[in-house]
Amino acid sequence: MTAPLNVAILGASGYTGSELVRLLARHPRAAIRALTADRKAGQAMADVFPQFAGLDLPRLVTIAELDLAGVDLVFCALPHGTTQTVIKDLFAKKPELKVVDLSADFRLTDPEAYATWYGHAHQALELQAEAAFGLVELNREAIRGARLVANPGCHSTTSILPVVPLLRAGLIDPANIVIVSSTGMSGAGRAAKEEMLFSEVSEGVHAYGVGKHRHTSELDQEFGKAAGRPSLATFTPQLIPMNRGIYANITVTLAAGATAERLHEALATTYAGEPFVQVLPFGKVPQSRHVRGSNNVQLGVIADRGPDRAIVISTLDNLVKGASGQAVQNMNLISGFPETEGLNQLAIFP
Amino acid sequence: MTAPLNVAILGASGYTGSELVRLLARHPRAAIRALTADRKAGQAMADVFPQFAGLDLPRLVTIAELDLAGVDLVFCALPHGTTQTVIKDLFAKKPELKVVDLSADFRLTDPEAYATWYGHAHQALELQAEAAFGLVELNREAIRGARLVANPGCHSTTSILPVVPLLRAGLIDPANIVIVSSTGMSGAGRAAKEEMLFSEVSEGVHAYGVGKHRHTSELDQEFGKAAGRPSLATFTPQLIPMNRGIYANITVTLAAGATAERLHEALATTYAGEPFVQVLPFGKVPQSRHVRGSNNVQLGVIADRGPDRAIVISTLDNLVKGASGQAVQNMNLISGFPETEGLNQLAIFP
Amino acid sequence: MTAPLNVAILGASGYTGSELVRLLARHPRAAIRALTADRKAGQAMADVFPQFAGLDLPRLVTIAELDLAGVDLVFCALPHGTTQTVIKDLFAKKPELKVVDLSADFRLTDPEAYATWYGHAHQALELQAEAAFGLVELNREAIRGARLVANPGCHSTTSILPVVPLLRAGLIDPANIVIVSSTGMSGAGRAAKEEMLFSEVSEGVHAYGVGKHRHTSELDQEFGKAAGRPSLATFTPQLIPMNRGIYANITVTLAAGATAERLHEALATTYAGEPFVQVLPFGKVPQSRHVRGSNNVQLGVIADRGPDRAIVISTLDNLVKGASGQAVQNMNLISGFPETEGLNQLAIFP
Amino acid sequence: MTAPLNVAILGASGYTGSELVRLLARHPRAAIRALTADRKAGQAMADVFPQFAGLDLPRLVTIAELDLAGVDLVFCALPHGTTQTVIKDLFAKKPELKVVDLSADFRLTDPEAYATWYGHAHQALELQAEAAFGLVELNREAIRGARLVANPGCHSTTSILPVVPLLRAGLIDPANIVIVSSTGMSGAGRAAKEEMLFSEVSEGVHAYGVGKHRHTSELDQEFGKAAGRPSLATFTPQLIPMNRGIYANITVTLAAGATAERLHEALATTYAGEPFVQVLPFGKVPQSRHVRGSNNVQLGVIADRGPDRAIVISTLDNLVKGASGQAVQNMNLISGFPETEGLNQLAIFP
Known part of the structure; x- marks a missing residue:
């Protein structure tokens, strides 16, 4: 067995965050190393989402407390707008990091369109230029080599x-x-x-x-x-x-x-x-x-x-193909894993 | 107090039927005289819809058992297709009857359109010609004088x-x-x-x-x-x-x-x-x-x-403006009652 | 027609408040004269509850703005704990007022039980002694003569x-x-x-x-x-x-x-x-x-x-028999109206 | 890789049947070889449960058409009462078969209790005596060696x-x-x-x-x-x-x-x-x-x-621990697999 990919989830106390945990905790090649949630820092993940009782997960920390040393890839499940500066910071500290961003911050390639729809100038234009639009089926080749993937909206x-x-x-x-x-x-x-x-x-x-x-x-x-x-x-x-x-x-x-x-x-x-x-x-x-x-x-x-x-x-x-599942699919793609790894759960019906 | 309008409801064991009962049991000028439900004939209405426990309602009978003698107006809440012959029969027995039909049978004025959409020739063409399209706000004058009103679809x-x-x-x-x-x-x-x-x-x-x-x-x-x-x-x-x-x-x-x-x-x-x-x-x-x-x-x-x-x-x-409430509104209109009579319940929210 | 009973509803922006409006706006003997909602004061009731669009209702005001001059009876649909001093104030201003309180403040006759369950001493002990427990079917005679009725919990x-x-x-x-x-x-x-x-x-x-x-x-x-x-x-x-x-x-x-x-x-x-x-x-x-x-x-x-x-x-x-309907039933009782007045709506099913 | 365990699911068109498919289609050691559904025989599983579109599953057949030759273990998700004779038949044809029964037929060890609660004498008394009550956590040792496991009710x-x-x-x-x-x-x-x-x-x-x-x-x-x-x-x-x-x-x-x-x-x-x-x-x-x-x-x-x-x-x-998941857990146990195999999906919330 090769070493797992070490991942961190920023914004783990929201629903896309918990969905990432659901998928990644059972992913055969990923290991969850850090979970952040500023307002719930200090709590166990199972206090915030009791479905994870019994799982061995890192305790929630603030973003400021996040240690990138052992982290290969970050999922960013933070609110729109704040994300761009957070990610800029992450890359400043560790340029070789990979980031899958679930917010809207890097989805629009045209800075003017961004400013029009989001009401303010983009704060990380160079990253916006670099980000790949993470709809795998239609943009696979561009994503494969990306450092930053902008997961599209649901x-x-x-x-x-x-x-x-x-x-x-x-x-x-x-x-x-x-x-x-x-x-x-x-x-x-x-x-x-x-x-x-x-x-x-x-x-x-x-x-x-x-x-x-x-x-x-x-x-x-x-x-x-x-x-x-x-x-x-x-x-x-x-x-x-x-x-x-x-x-x-x-x-x-x-x-x-x-x-x-x-x-x-x-x-x-x-x-x-x-x-x-x-x-x-x-x-x-x-x-x-x-x-x-x-x-x-x-x-x-x-x-x-x-x-x-x-x-x-x-x-x-x-929450899956519209957010966290697609994010894991992007992770698989940029990490060279089979695209379906950890994502083959069948639908729950009824 | 003048004598109430005596009404019968055909198809009282369905949801539009029970909704008619909900509205008419509290209507100040109508009296429910008969309720039919072929498969549940013999039962009390409160057995079929326990929300009516405690109300004094006629027992369910078959259409065949229906006595038109004391009935001024019939609501027909029967399945599409069967209704046209039922209503033809009713008028044959009692031409002065008024009928508000909640089925689709008399909504289309063009017999060809009817045949195309419903897959068979219409069985009561002369009544189809006579029926008013019962969308009160847009067809009030035509309805007012009608003997047969075709309540539109929801x-x-x-x-x-x-x-x-x-x-x-x-x-x-x-x-x-x-x-x-x-x-x-x-x-x-x-x-x-x-x-x-x-x-x-x-x-x-x-x-x-x-x-x-x-x-x-x-x-x-x-x-x-x-x-x-x-x-x-x-x-x-x-x-x-x-x-x-x-x-x-x-x-x-x-x-x-x-x-x-x-x-x-x-x-x-x-x-x-x-x-x-x-x-x-x-x-x-x-x-x-x-x-x-x-x-x-x-x-x-x-x-x-x-x-x-x-x-x-x-x-x-x-079930109200899309069916039974509109039917009562049509009843009010063809009976010369104020249009809002019995229909001023406010919405239930939450 | 005799003059209607003039009522005010304190806490009209909550669900029991809106349910009181639903029932009282169609009550044949009551007239809604005032609606309070401190945080939404200034708004129309239909902005807060759009189901009331088209109804002629007083605009929301703060409790401080409430004018008791034209009010005979107050429904108090405020949070537990704050209510007792509000009602004390109301009676200080207008002793002949009648009050139906939907909060828990006056339900317990034993002050010690109140203090134990609610964590603080009662602030209006003399009113607590006076209040009738408003479960009509089991306490009708005591309620009939009361000035203050404590509507029980759902x-x-x-x-x-x-x-x-x-x-x-x-x-x-x-x-x-x-x-x-x-x-x-x-x-x-x-x-x-x-x-x-x-x-x-x-x-x-x-x-x-x-x-x-x-x-x-x-x-x-x-x-x-x-x-x-x-x-x-x-x-x-x-x-x-x-x-x-x-x-x-x-x-x-x-x-x-x-x-x-x-x-x-x-x-x-x-x-x-x-x-x-x-x-x-x-x-x-x-x-x-x-x-x-x-x-x-x-x-x-x-x-x-x-x-x-x-x-x-x-x-x-x-919201009805467990709160606002029972409150109206209490209003009917202490106002000498028939107990079912304004309360005979049949259940909505489905 | 050793050969997979070959399983058949009787009653695959019901909800416990489809839940078995959901779990077993992703089980690393089981292979679904047959699916029966008498009334829907001839259809593809994806016609009956479209969530399985794209999966390679056997077509639905009748129980009569079921070929036990390549089958090691049968899940029986049939209605109560009919199951006992079906299973008797299966064992008659293939005594070395293993069966996990999701019906109630073999849960009661006392034939009199069975007769009292189910209204008829049991049709396979010798199997009833043999069946293990399949609540793994409380009856693990008895189940391990069983040929027939009676999955308990939800x-x-x-x-x-x-x-x-x-x-x-x-x-x-x-x-x-x-x-x-x-x-x-x-x-x-x-x-x-x-x-x-x-x-x-x-x-x-x-x-x-x-x-x-x-x-x-x-x-x-x-x-x-x-x-x-x-x-x-x-x-x-x-x-x-x-x-x-x-x-x-x-x-x-x-x-x-x-x-x-x-x-x-x-x-x-x-x-x-x-x-x-x-x-x-x-x-x-x-x-x-x-x-x-x-x-x-x-x-x-x-x-x-x-x-x-x-x-x-x-x-x-x-449907999982109360039926099909527990059935798979029983399968794992009687097949010598790790008990959690194929069952480690985390809960879906929200």
Whole structure:
């Protein structure tokens, strides 16, 4: 047995942090060496997440206390905005470190787009230039050699995976993409807010961030690149009463000569060899519960009754393929491990 | 006190049937005289729905046993398809009867459309010609004098209410309407089916009837009429884990010169005097939980980031304004009662 | 029409406050004259609870701004502990006021018990002596003449209603009562706390306050009074993933000569004329969903397989009969209105 | 690599069947050779459970079509009652087969108890005598050499694990055990029944099988054996709106001299070396969500306020440690594999 990869998780007291622990504690080639959580420093991880009772895990420390000496790779599961200076610091101390960042800080390659969507100038422009957009299936080669990987957003991953291949193939109109992306609650994190209380979420549904959700900027970037011209999809996220899962309902307008069947074929071909992407038979509708807890994405293509439209549906678990699972997949890739290592858990259904 | 209106409910053992009982048992001008439920005939209503324990209600009988002598108005909450012959029979026996039909049987005025969407020729064409489409706010005058009212579908009501005024005013493109309509489970009824089990519905979401849901035919009819030309909206229903509520996310393309604000204004004007329709302030996003258990509809209009699109959101309780509440509203209207009689319950939230 | 009763609601931005508005806005004899909410003062009620859009309600003010001039009765839905001085103040300003207090401050008649369970000496002892314990069905005469009514706790109401008549009749052993009381989330209020987030509550269950929940003190008081000697029930509340409902599973040991059937008979007799209490047929198991949204309580008695035990089940909606509905019932009683006025809504199921 | 253990799963279209597939498809030493499902024979497993799309699994066949030639071990996830003759047949064809039975058919060692609780004489008495009660932590040695293991019920496992050690140590009164065992819906299986519909289960709670649930017979057997005299616990299961999880709230009366702390100590000692049982610190309350999806059990002991009672809480995932996970643990044990093989998935929370 070779030495394991030593990893640290910054922001371990949030849901993406705990999900990283869930995956990495059982990963055959990684060893969790440090866990940070500024407000809960000093506590045992099992006090914060009792599902880890019995596991031998490092105690929570502050970021300031983090010792990088024995650490090869850092997962950064911190809030957007603060992350860029934290990571700059990490690389200043240890340039050979590898970092997989789960925040939004390094996802946008255009500094102006970043400033527009996030409301302030980026604080680590040189790193932004260097970061690889961590959607493995579509950007594998760029990621492989990267030191810093920007894990994409959960809504973004869900929609980019089916839409980009269709745009690359010229099969759909980039000017007429309508996405309604339903999400469970865990994507909003563990901070105590009134609108996240059980009684405010259960037995109901509501849209949020309509016309201005920040993941839209990632769609613009990736859709535009794929189409070869700007794309301005309509993107409406909505919150539904479940813990895990994103379900993107994507209505597309077919390019001249295209058919819904051709769309299906293009996706099936693109993802034929991918271990985590399953293109369902033409016309079959995915369900979010069938990917729950797994790193899988399920895609469906259904013809609309009119000749020029199709409905493309994409679903994944926002904490796994939409966040921590994808982060581990990125870790595997930049560490030279098999991409599925530690990620082959099957979905929990029911 | 004048004599009450004597009503019968056919199909009282289903969810729309029990919802009619909930509303009518407390209605100041109606008296429930008969309840039918073929498979549960002989049982007390409180055996089938224990929330009615303590209420004095007629015992369940079969339709064959129904005595029309003391009945002024019949609510028909039977499965689609069987209803048309049942109602034909009722009128044969008692032509002066009034009927509010909650099934789909009389919603489509075009017999060909009916045959296409429902797979068989209509069995009561003369009644179909006579039936009024029971969406009160948009068809009040036609309903007032009707003997037979076809209560519209729950998805249909949700989308027609906001879209038709916009089409009538020429503010949106009838050729480019994309609707994703999320619904709770109670709309599917009480029949035992595997896909309706708790474990198949909770903690997940999935679309159904994609490109072919029958409520689409009602949209075509009403949108086409309002636009003055055929409309072919893309309509995707999806099932989310809640009991009650429909939440239609409607992406519209603005007609030349229109703005999202103009759309909002048009809806606010249209529904200014309506007791059951609340147009929220411009930009505010409705939530389905805020209409739960009430006969209310809440509408919101939000600008998209691009200049030519807007998101219109409409939400209601599928068992109330989407079915039984609307049926009682129709009863009130054709009986000359105040329209809000028995329907002023406020929403249950949380 | 005589002049309405003018009411104020203190603490209108919480769930029991909004539930009072739901009931009182449709009450035929009450008029809502003031709503307070210190942190949300200045806002419209419909901003805080959008289900009230379209209703004509007073704007939220601070308690300091409250003008008692036009107010006959105050509902106090404030946090425990602060309430006693607020109410003392109210009576100092207007002694003829009537107050229904939904907090725990005046429920315990023994000041020492109060100090023990709540950790500080009571600040309004003379009022505590005066307050009536507001469980109408068991304390009607004392409440009728009261100026201050202490609305009992939701768990307490659920368990006291079935247990007290059995103790009074000497049918069960006061030393051997085991209660597991499952509750929905809305009873915990609207304050933002991590443990109340959707993801911390959905898809799971956990006990809380085991061996020390404060409602236990109300059980001790009422059970002891009914038994004529101290009772020390084991009371374990547990939180389950639903909004509304309390479901008390009460295992009792039969007194010599008693049978489960006799227990049932005693409850049926006690509650025969009560509009809000339904004793189900012997052996039938209640479900919390059958009282949801109503002021009803449903009781069941089931024989255990051994001869000396029975299971008594009691369920109600914690926000209605467990809080605001009971408060309105108390208002009706002390105002000389029919007890069911404004409270006859049937349960919402499904 | 040695040859894998070849397994067949009978009843693969139910939830315990699919859970076996989830675990065994990733088990390093097992290979799934056959899947039966009489009514769905001919279908691919991924048609019945789409979460398995992309996995290479045998097609569903009928039991009659099952070829035992290449099969070493059979998991029997069939309905109670039919199983005993099926297994008798299997052994008749292949005596050296090993069988882990997830039904109730072989759990009761006393044929009379079986007849009483199940309403008919047992059809395979000689096998019943031979079967080992498959609760590994408490019966490891007997299981190790068995050819037929009777996997215990989900409620039974949850309660037996904490109660039996306390009875063996004489710390609690066997005559006064009160269990309220809350369960999620998945334990009821996938058969379409009205009372299992989403709308009948969500947003509510109800007890079922009160005083007569069949798992009670397993408690009687194991509690009686541990106490050395008959035990007649009061056992009330209740259904709560979640998919997975059992949560047993066990109120015990302490034996003379015992304390809640001693109970805790006894459990901590008993389960000190057990990989799947975690005894939480004294006074800490378990939550079912912290074992969701894992083979873990979490136990808590909390003192009641009176001196002679304690509350013991036990929770597990009914489909894993309560069914299929325990079955795999039994498979590991009788196959000579490490007991945790294939079972080390951490809980999914949130």
